[in-house]
Amino acid sequence: MGKEITSREQDYNQWYNDLVIKGNLADYSAVRGCMVIKPYGFALWENMRDVLDKMFKDTGHQNAYFPLFVPKSLFEAEEKNAEGFAKECAVVTHYRLKADPDNKGKLIVDPEAKLEEELVVRPTSEAIIWSTYKGWIQSYRDLPILVNQWANVVRWEMRTRLFLRTAEFLWQEGHTAHATAVEAIAETRQMLDVYADFAENWMALPVIKGVKSPNERFAGAEDTYCIEAMMQDGKALQAGTSHFLGQNFAKAFDVKFSDKENKLDYVWATSWGVSTRLIGALVMAHSDDDGLILPPRIAPVQVVIVPIYKGEEQKALLDATVSGIVTQLKALGISVKYDDSDNARPGWKFAEYELKGVPVRMAVGARDLENKVVEIARRDTKEKTSVPIEGIAEYIKTLLEDIQLAMYNKAKQFRETHISQTDSWDEFLQLLDTKGGFVSAHWDGTAETEDKIKELSKATIRCIPLDNPLEDGKCILSGKPSTQRVLFARAY
Amino acid sequence: MGKEITSREQDYNQWYNDLVIKGNLADYSAVRGCMVIKPYGFALWENMRDVLDKMFKDTGHQNAYFPLFVPKSLFEAEEKNAEGFAKECAVVTHYRLKADPDNKGKLIVDPEAKLEEELVVRPTSEAIIWSTYKGWIQSYRDLPILVNQWANVVRWEMRTRLFLRTAEFLWQEGHTAHATAVEAIAETRQMLDVYADFAENWMALPVIKGVKSPNERFAGAEDTYCIEAMMQDGKALQAGTSHFLGQNFAKAFDVKFSDKENKLDYVWATSWGVSTRLIGALVMAHSDDDGLILPPRIAPVQVVIVPIYKGEEQKALLDATVSGIVTQLKALGISVKYDDSDNARPGWKFAEYELKGVPVRMAVGARDLENKVVEIARRDTKEKTSVPIEGIAEYIKTLLEDIQLAMYNKAKQFRETHISQTDSWDEFLQLLDTKGGFVSAHWDGTAETEDKIKELSKATIRCIPLDNPLEDGKCILSGKPSTQRVLFARAY
Numbered sequence: 001m002g003k004e005i006t007s008r009e010q011d012y013n014q015w016y017n018d019l020v021i022k023g024n025l026a027d028y029s030a031v032r033g034c035m036v037i038k039p040y041g042f043a044l045w046e047n048m049r050d051v052l053d054k055m056f057k058d059t060g061h062q063n064a065y066f067p068l069f070v071p072k073s074l075f076e077a078e079e080k081n082a083e084g085f086a087k088e089c090a091v092v093t094h095y096r097l098k099a100d101p102d103n104k105g106k107l108i109v110d111p112e113a114k115l116e117e118e119l120v121v122r123p124t125s126e127a128i129i130w131s132t133y134k135g136w137i138q139s140y141r142d143l144p145i146l147v148n149q150w151a152n153v154v155r156w157e158m159r160t161r162l163f164l165r166t167a168e169f170l171w172q173e174g175h176t177a178h179a180t181a182v183e184a185i186a187e188t189r190q191m192l193d194v195y196a197d198f199a200e201n202w203m204a205l206p207v208i209k210g211v212k213s214p215n216e217r218f219a220g221a222e223d224t225y226c227i228e229a230m231m232q233d234g235k236a237l238q239a240g241t242s243h244f245l246g247q248n249f250a251k252a253f254d255v256k257f258s259d260k261e262n263k264l265d266y267v268w269a270t271s272w273g274v275s276t277r278l279i280g281a282l283v284m285a286h287s288d289d290d291g292l293i294l295p296p297r298i299a300p301v302q303v304v305i306v307p308i309y310k311g312e313e314q315k316a317l318l319d320a321t322v323s324g325i326v327t328q329l330k331a332l333g334i335s336v337k338y339d340d341s342d343n344a345r346p347g348w349k350f351a352e353y354e355l356k357g358v359p360v361r362m363a364v365g366a367r368d369l370e371n372k373v374v375e376i377a378r379r380d381t382k383e384k385t386s387v388p389i390e391g392i393a394e395y396i397k398t399l400l401e402d403i404q405l406a407m408y409n410k411a412k413q414f415r416e417t418h419i420s421q422t423d424s425w426d427e428f429l430q431l432l433d434t435k436g437g438f439v440s441a442h443w444d445g446t447a448e449t450e451d452k453i454k455e456l457s458k459a460t461i462r463c464i465p466l467d468n469p470l471e472d473g474k475c476i477l478s479g480k481p482s483t484q485r486v487l488f489a490r491a492y
Numbered sequence: 493m494g495k496e497i498t499s500r501e502q503d504y505n506q507w508y509n510d511l512v513i514k515g516n517l518a519d520y521s522a523v524r525g526c527m528v529i530k531p532y533g534f535a536l537w538e539n540m541r542d543v544l545d546k547m548f549k550d551t552g553h554q555n556a557y558f559p560l561f562v563p564k565s566l567f568e569a570e571e572k573n574a575e576g577f578a579k580e581c582a583v584v585t586h587y588r589l590k591a592d593p594d595n596k597g598k599l600i601v602d603p604e605a606k607l608e609e610e611l612v613v614r615p616t617s618e619a620i621i622w623s624t625y626k627g628w629i630q631s632y633r634d635l636p637i638l639v640n641q642w643a644n645v646v647r648w649e650m651r652t653r654l655f656l657r658t659a660e661f662l663w664q665e666g667h668t669a670h671a672t673a674v675e676a677i678a679e680t681r682q683m684l685d686v687y688a689d690f691a692e693n694w695m696a697l698p699v700i701k702g703v704k705s706p707n708e709r710f711a712g713a714e715d716t717y718c719i720e721a722m723m724q725d726g727k728a729l730q731a732g733t734s735h736f737l738g739q740n741f742a743k744a745f746d747v748k749f750s751d752k753e754n755k756l757d758y759v760w761a762t763s764w765g766v767s768t769r770l771i772g773a774l775v776m777a778h779s780d781d782d783g784l785i786l787p788p789r790i791a792p793v794q795v796v797i798v799p800i801y802k803g804e805e806q807k808a809l810l811d812a813t814v815s816g817i818v819t820q821l822k823a824l825g826i827s828v829k830y831d832d833s834d835n836a837r838p839g840w841k842f843a844e845y846e847l848k849g850v851p852v853r854m855a856v857g858a859r860d861l862e863n864k865v866v867e868i869a870r871r872d873t874k875e876k877t878s879v880p881i882e883g884i885a886e887y888i889k890t891l892l893e894d895i896q897l898a899m900y901n902k903a904k905q906f907r908e909t910h911i912s913q914t915d916s917w918d919e920f921l922q923l924l925d926t927k928g929g930f931v932s933a934h935w936d937g938t939a940e941t942e943d944k945i946k947e948l949s950k951a952t953i954r955c956i957p958l959d960n961p962l963e964d965g966k967c968i969l970s971g972k973p974s975t976q977r978v979l980f981a982r983a984y
Contacts, residue, residue: 036558
């Protein structure tokens with residue numbers, strides 16, 4: 001009947017791929033490592049983007065657009081950033097193709113059209129943006145600059161996975177400029193809060209706010225703040241990052257401002273971003289073996305209505321009733337699809353919309369009409385209820401809110417039961433191998449130990465939580481003194 | 493006081509650049525031929541994009557996203573398309589940089605990271621999209637596919653101009669697939685109508701709908717429909733195109749479908765696009781020597797309020813009144829900015845908002861308050877009026893509609909007086925040299941004559957208007973028989 005979905009138990013990775021592809025979110029493309037985001041997946045991204053965009057604007061940011069290409073000499077200006085991204089840069093070297101003289105109808109790169117300076121396809125835009133800000137900033141009056149960009153970026157990853165890690169992806173990148181470090185840090189923290197708010201209240205995805213260890217920092221940052229989420233297989237996923245860049249980029253691009261006392265100083269910077277990777281997190285946090293489960297607040301279709309009938313006469317009666325319900329739902333701002341297509345049976349449609357994760361399904365048949373009821377099925381719990389048509393729109397409105405909350409609570413409960421604490425290295429390894437999830441353990445604060453732990457356990461420090469209590473202890477691996485626990489996990 | 497703007501008479505091209513740069517729409521970037529779209533310019537683009545996006549969705553289209561890169565072998569599959577774009581392709585040949593052994597801190601392209609197959613940065617997406625559609629289409633049930641993409645594209649132009657012709661630009665490209673030629677042609681025409689509606693009713697830009705001569709067709713199209721606008725210097729500007737692609741791309745990528753009788757046939761295609769170039773058209777069609785004049789329906793700020801006061805006490809009184817006005821304006825959906833910054837005098841602000849093309853300026857001073865009036869200045873005509881505060885929001889709402897209409901009418905009148913008709917070659921040249929504008933003249937229908945006319949006059953056939961009457965005549969250059977006039981012009 002429906003499309004075959006691999007179960008999570010059978011093969012978690014294949015289950016994920018099945019959901020993304022058969023759920024019509026995205027597909028592989030003809031370009032290595034790049035995906036096609038299909039209309040249903042893109043509608044989901046549009047909803048997420050629109051909510052985030054409003055949050056950015058409500059916090060005083062404006063959108064702008066900077067070039068896709070970064071000349072190599074600009075790219076290499078901030079050395080740590082350049083070093084961090086050099087290995088995954090797509091590079092444009094030529095600007096023309098020409099007819100292949102040996103092969104009719106084919107083209108070759110025109111060797112005479114070689115660029116004097118190679119262009120890097122942006123893996124992130126700090127370099128091109130800070131070279132631009134140099135021209136925008138002279139005085140404290142020009143600050144702060146609060147700019148965001150929605151864009152595509154390219155990072156040539158060797159192992160790619162739909163949404164989670166693709167050579168090209170869509171994202172937003174905020175790039176702000178400030179007169180003081182205090183103000184820049186406040187901005188960094190504010191945007192982390194915006195991301196956490198979005199993840200929790202729109203994606204129903206509980207996250208832990210924290211700061212990265214030096215090893216896991218963004219290349220070129222002084223501090224990287226992050227939100228970390230937990231997937232159903234016990235692996236962590238970094239869902240968003242917000243970087244305090246200090247004066248690193250201002251120094252690399254010589255961006256100074258004169259303050260109120262006419263004293264020159266370098267400008268302070270932040271950058272922050274979330275990407276289409278969030279869709280991968282959404283899929284893996286909530287879905288089940290029957291398909292996607294999308295949170296109502298960002299689902300492209302919140303309610304699907306499937307008619308069950310025999311013959312045109314019954315159909316006409318159903319149409320009339322459903323039309324009234326659709327009008328009421330739309331008046332409440334609820335997105336609804338009436339699927340009365342005659343090329344599939346109701347059972348097939350049920351399975352299809354379960355696969356696509358539509359939060360609420362309404363089925364309505366001839367007998368229902370007689371009884372003035374419809375059948376309501378919620379996607380998250382699969383509960384079915386017979387509900388009076390009278391007041392149905394308000395009922396659904398409340399139900400959508402209930403589903404949103406229930407999804408969050410379920411994911412939160414899963415996350416809570418997947419945070420373990422240990423002071424024993426053996427138990428640390430055992431927890432990671434059997435239960436997964438976050439493991440809270442002491443760490444001596446050195447990059448060396450962090451590397452060693454990663455090598456031995458495949459777990460990384462996901463973050464030092466923001467509200468972390470100080471606590472004397474001994475490092476889980478080295479036994480050296482430690483002042484606080486950090487969160488380890490295997491991660492996407 | 494304000495920023496210096498070159499007058500149109502003095503140097504039309506410099507006037508245009510001054511408006512774009514000093515009006516804060518965009519600026520040159522560190523990348524040859526690429527621009528930075530600044531927040532004010534991007535807010536304008538967002539408004540345009542949002543209106544268009546709604547129009548596309550209202551006509552049944554969905555957004556999706558396809559890869560930035562096109563493998564060379566796919567790019568060259570549709571030969572005419574490939575040939576048309578080959579000369580302006582940015583090509584990615586490598587996927588990694590590495591430290592320069594001879595130059596500490598610098599990077600070089602890693603010669604060992606050469607791609608097996610070069611990737612073309614999309615100049616347009618027919619190739620990558622039709623190679624994808626092959627996997628989406630089997631039967632007539634899969635048709636039509638009505639997809640649009642908002643994206644950046646790259647065409648390596650040798651001579652670039654802000655917005656009008658840049659190496660990278662933002663656009664939307666619709667790509668639809670149909671079971672019949674009739675349906676595809678209807679789609680092509682529908683989207684042309686959408687573009688004309690947008691240009692005329694939102695941008696206040698009158699356009700002529702027509703079809704291109706074979707020479708001016710999109711590479712790979714069977715027919716290219718276009719909307720053509722007239723700029724203040726008498727040059728034409730192609731503002732949008734909609735292509736009937738026939739079965740060319742379906743054949744190149746072997747995309748067939750089985751119809752209701754189970755017969756296999758190639759799929760019919762359209763594509764259609766408008767770009768950030770429209771902003772260039774907007775600037776050149778409406779603005780004057782004092783700056784931009786933006787149509788109210790897409791202006792980022794519709795009303796600016798400037799207080800005129802001495803001392804904190806007066807300021808507090810003004811604030812209270814203005815706050816009420818702002819609330820009323822927002823309630824009517826009008827975007828308003830209260831500029832009470834104390835770092836510039838009112839006269840400077842007046843000039844600044846004139847430069848930025850804000851449709852309505854409200855000035856309010858202490859004496860105005862006593863008289864319960866404000867001063868309203870409209871940007872298009874520069875008329876100033878004293879208007880009672882009572883009912884001011886409704887007054888402004890009507891005024892904005894009046895300005896929108898007046899701008900359209902003014903541009904339309906200019907366009908009408910810049911369509912000439914001639915049957916004499918000498919007059920043809922003289923009209924182009926002195927008056928400019930469109931010249932309606934007979935053409936024998938051959939590419940050879942078209943080329944010759946272009947060579948001799950620098951004018952091209954902008955279009956054959958859709959509502960063109962048939963009329964016997966003689967070609968303006970060759971004297972050969974002709975059945976209709978076409979519109980010539982020098983063009984951007």
